[in-house]
Amino acid sequence: MMESATVLGAGSWGTALAAMLAARGLRVQFYGRDEALMAEMAVTRRNGRYLTDVEIPAEVEPVSSLQALRPAPLVVFVTPSKSMAALAAEMGSLGLVDESTVLLSCSKGVELGTGRCMTEILHGVFPQVTVAALSGPNHAEEIARRMPSAAVVGCLDEGMAIRLQQTFSLPWFRCYTSTDVLGVEWAGAMKNPYAIAAGIAKGLGLGDNAIAALVTRALAEMVRLGVASGGRTETFYGLSGVGDLVATCYSEHSRNHRVGLMLGQGRSLSDIMGGMRMVAEGVPNTESLWLCARGRGVRTPLLDEVHAVLYEQKSPREALRELFSRDPRPEVD
Numbered sequence: 001m002m003e004s005a006t007v008l009g010a011g012s013w014g015t016a017l018a019a020m021l022a023a024r025g026l027r028v029q030f031y032g033r034d035e036a037l038m039a040e041m042a043v044t045r046r047n048g049r050y051l052t053d054v055e056i057p058a059e060v061e062p063v064s065s066l067q068a069l070r071p072a073p074l075v076v077f078v079t080p081s082k083s084m085a086a087l088a089a090e091m092g093s094l095g096l097v098d099e100s101t102v103l104l105s106c107s108k109g110v111e112l113g114t115g116r117c118m119t120e121i122l123h124g125v126f127p128q129v130t131v132a133a134l135s136g137p138n139h140a141e142e143i144a145r146r147m148p149s150a151a152v153v154g155c156l157d158e159g160m161a162i163r164l165q166q167t168f169s170l171p172w173f174r175c176y177t178s179t180d181v182l183g184v185e186w187a188g189a190m191k192n193p194y195a196i197a198a199g200i201a202k203g204l205g206l207g208d209n210a211i212a213a214l215v216t217r218a219l220a221e222m223v224r225l226g227v228a229s230g231g232r233t234e235t236f237y238g239l240s241g242v243g244d245l246v247a248t249c250y251s252e253h254s255r256n257h258r259v260g261l262m263l264g265q266g267r268s269l270s271d272i273m274g275g276m277r278m279v280a281e282g283v284p285n286t287e288s289l290w291l292c293a294r295g296r297g298v299r300t301p302l303l304d305e306v307h308a309v310l311y312e313q314k315s316p317r318e319a320l321r322e323l324f325s326r327d328p329r330p331e332v333d
């Protein structure tokens, strides 16, 4: 068990994770970059912007500058994926990470252009440090309210995966371990575009059959691209894969699902993004994953259509028509 941790990122998931670690008995430094918000949190014990009704336990210390952090044995990264590289470099230049630190990514995404997962980015900055990822069907809104949930911790070092499992296990949070860290991360990143697709399908008024077919074929794409990227097939049938895919494709908590719903109802992406205060990783992830699929020669017809809707001005109806007019194929090939 670890005794203290730093959580970087004071959004919905960071808030839920900080509260979980405190409930497990850890002292938590909770970093958010908004000075006023963090100062207010120290007094009200509430995050005034995300999960506003959740009490922030006394063991959580809100901090609004990286310079004010002290080194901790566990550093949890939970900002949007596009901030990961810069934040890791800053932590390094401040001397807040050494060889005994464990770095855990709870963000879900793949870096644009390089196709690197979050732990690969962390490993690039800190080659001697143990890196891990936690992923699964984990809506912050439910976990913060102590509603039963489960996740998987991926780490190449099985002993460390078990330590992290112990650190996060709570009566309402069941943690599994895996040594397939890349699979866990690819699964967590890939479900995002498909949650947008499921939202689009709902927004278009399609029925349960269509969405079940979409989720099933999405899983096939996740396995193809995830395995080509270093993950193991069985991981995609686990919590970080099918578990998170189902949770986000069917849940109204999902920001990705909501983006898709509004697209399917005819709103433009720029209009939707202009009104969003929270990150929908599927929007940048569609671009980064689509580039990876093209670069690796992996067939991803659903991802291609989400990409066309988001970035090539294709209408959702046209994308649907195209999906159904493709040549017939065997289900498994």
Ligand SMILES: NC(=O)C1=CN([C@@H]2O[C@H](COP(=O)(O)OP(=O)(O)OC[C@H]3O[C@@H](n4cnc5c(N)ncnc54)[C@H](O)[C@@H]3O)[C@@H](O)[C@H]2O)C=CC1
Pocket: 008, 009, 010, 011, 012, 013, 014, 032, 033, 050, 078, 079, 080, 081, 083, 087, 106, 107, 108, 109, 138, 139, 140, 141, 277, 278, 279, 281
């Ligand atoms: N919300 C959820 O239920 C879950 C979210 N995730 C993942 O966790 C990550 C974060 O998501 P949320 O907390 O939901 O996002 P959010 O939109 O609720 O909050 C993001 C937070 O990150 C902060 N931030 C952005 N760039 C930053 C930087 N450079 N330095 C410091 N802070 C920065 C923002 O100010 C904001 O407080 C995403 O990758 C998401 O996919 C994973 C599991 C569950």
Ligand SMILES: O=C(CO)COP(=O)(O)O
Pocket: 108, 136, 137, 138, 139, 140, 195, 244, 247, 248, 253, 254, 255, 256, 257, 279, 280, 281
């Ligand atoms: O990853 C999540 C739940 O597991 C959160 O999904 P959204 O980012 O779509 O809200």
